[in-house]
Amino acid sequence: MTKYRAIPPGFMTVGEIAKKMGVTIRTLQYYDKEGLLTPSAESEGGRRLYTDKDLLMLNQIISLKSLGFSLEDIKGRLFPLETPEEVANALSEQAEDIRKKIEKLKASLSAIEQLKAEVLQIQTVNFKKYADIIVNLQMQNDSYSLIKRFDDDTLDHIRSRFDKKSGSDFMDRFNRLSDEIMQLQKNKVPPESKKCQELVKEYWDLIMEFTNGDMTMLPRLTEVGKIDIATNAWEEKQKIINEYLGPALQIYFSKLGTNPFEEV
Structure with a gap:
């Protein structure tokens, strides 16, 4: 890691990049410790220094984390970002992950709306039936509406x-x-x-x-x-x-x- 006496142009301190990306300093320190995001340089006083490339790498990490990936999974999915192709590939993979997340969220929203409709049709509070409906909706079972017709014994x-x-x-x-x-x-x-x-x-x-x-x-x-x-x-x-x-x-x-x- 390169060391500088002062903070040269184009570098950011851990506090600056944390503020810019909306994360805590402790989070950045943890990512450094885990080998996810190592600062590009360090001042002689021991201040960790980041570049715009580090910022883009951090964006990859934040995006993947928001999609539910573990830090271990994220390590294997990070692109080195040394060439335009690698940057494009990283963005393409992020976009694909986001599209998949959107589809899951759409399915969850649809299930919630369907459950709401069934709850109103059942007209009595019956959490066992609600749970059965949720399971069948998760299974994408179109016959889930049958549940409201069954009595408790069935x-x-x-x-x-x-x-x-x-x-x-x-x-x-x-x-x-x-x-x-x-x-x-x-x-x-x-x-x-x-x-x-x-x-x-x-x-x-x-x-x-x-x-x-x-x-x-x-x-x-x-x-x-x-x-x-x-x-x-x-x-x-x-x-x-x-x-x-x-x-x-x-x-x-x-x-x-x-x-x-x-x-x-």
């Missing part, structure tokens, strides 16, 4: 049967199957067709997996499945599927010689 059953991973896997399979059934409906495939009945069997198997064979849950699921007025795209889709599935399930049960819903 929700307790779901919590005991599924964790985040298994719940996500179940909904992926359910949505895939729903898409296939929706396609049959669009193509006007008859409910009694072999393809439709194969999907109906798969659909019923999912219901049995969901209830763990507890037939007493069927009336509650039937009530939950009734969608008179759809409030979102997922409910609109399920409403169409339900209209097609009704007759298909009747045919499936008649072939089995039993109707679980009637028996319950």
Whole structure:
């Protein structure tokens, strides 16, 4: 590190760069200690001296820290800034990190707005339901609106049967199957067709997996499945599927010689 008797032009003291960049002197001293930002020079009196290049390097650190990177991560992401290309690359990477952060913030904002809407529809304070909705929003599960339709007993059953991973896997399979059934409906495939009945069997198997064979849950699921007025795209889709599935399930049960819903 170069030493100067006095502070030459183009150099800043630790206090000056701290004020300019809105950080504390202690923060700069810590960055120096951790090897993140070493001053370019030092006066004979021991004052740490910084340049405009150091200021740009500090800007990299502050930006990455604000995006949630640890100091260890930041060390590996800093560009040396020796050439115009390195400066441009540093700025490009900062811009990309900021864009990703913006997308996450947009998703968080959307989740908050959706949760607010659901809270008002539930009309009673129910923190368990709020938590379930938040988890499903984080999973980007479009069927999160179902939660407000479930009673507390059904929700307790779901919590005991599924964790985040298994719940996500179940909904992926359910949505895939729903898409296939929706396609049959669009193509006007008859409910009694072999393809439709194969999907109906798969659909019923999912219901049995969901209830763990507890037939007493069927009336509650039937009530939950009734969608008179759809409030979102997922409910609109399920409403169409339900209209097609009704007759298909009747045919499936008649072939089995039993109707679980009637028996319950």
